[in-house]
Amino acid sequence: MRYFIELSYRGTAYHGWQTQANGVSVQITLEAALSQRLGKPIYIMGSGRTDAGVHAKQQFAHFDVEEPLNLTESLIYSINCMLPEDIAIHAIFPVSDKTHARFSAVSRYYQYHITRQKDAFQGTLTYHFRPHLDIDRMNEACKLLLQHTNFQSFSKARANVTHFNCQLDFAYWDYTNADCLTFHIKANRFLWGMVRTIVGTMLEIGQARMSLGQFEEIILARDRTVAGRAAPANGLYLMEVGYPAQVFAQRA
Structure with a gap:
């Protein structure tokens, strides 16, 4: 029997999603709680990796067991009680x-x-960035981004992938409120470090330290060394993972 888990987590305390030799990960923490509750070793596979310090409002993972589970609210409640307060299971x-x-x-x-004002309660959840940003220029850069599919320039150099093509659905900036600027991006897949590197490069554009022509040259170069530095992990959130409708056919 295969089961999906829908969960969320605050990534501040973790060395990313995937099991690491040098630190605690979300995956290993979740596996430990599931194994304890179900009384057998449980190994999970996530929808994708998130880097150290990155958060997820929605993440999915699957695991296999030999016998069907008795899926009750009390089961999820008991597993959540075993998990630290920064990881929450929403459904199995x-x-x-x-x-x-x-x-x-x-x-x-x-x-x-990104927040303009320092917030004592949100410091690990947003990137505090004071310089003025021209959101219109940054959205012009988003239009250029949507015209391309190869994003090797925004991928970590040692990424172990067979190709660097991603099909973007949308990319844009808006103001959540007067002090919070949000970048939205959706695609069929993302490369390792891609979103944070795009954000870091666009911050250069927003400060008029890079032209739109230079931005397109970076995309066409297919060379990570020509792009800007990656923005810090604490401002990044995995918001939604999309699946075909039939995946949820047996969800209560």
């Missing part, structure tokens, strides 16, 4: 044994949050 539901948390996903949607 059966899926086809051919459904895969990573490979069945058809889209991912990320947001990056």
Whole structure:
């Protein structure tokens, strides 16, 4: 039997999603709680990796067990009680044994949050950035971004992938409120470090330190060394993972 887990987490305390040799990850923390509650070793596969310090409003993972689970509210409640307060399971539901948390996903949607004012309660959840940013110029850069599919210039140099093509659905900046600027981007897939590097490069554009022509040259160069530095992890959120409708057919 294969089951999907829908969860969210605050990534501040973790060395990313994936199990690490040098630190605590979200994956290993979740596996430990599931294994304890179900009384057998449980190994999970996530829809994708998030880097150290990155958050997820919605993440999915799957795991396999030999016998069907008794899916009750008390089961989820008990597992949540075993988890630290910065990881929360929202649902567990059966899926086809051919459904895969990573490979069945058809889209991912990320947001990056920037605040102009320092906030004592949001410091690990947003990027405090004081310089003035021209949001119109940054949105012009987004239009250029949408005209391309190869984003090698925004991928970490040692990314182990067969290609650097991503099909973007949208990319734009807006103001959540007077002090909070948010970048929205959705695509079928993302490269390692891609969103944070795009944000870091666009901050150069927003400060008029890079022209739109230079931005397009960076895209066409297909060379990570010519792009801007990556924005800090604390402002990045995985907001939504999309799947075909049939994946949720057995969800209560």
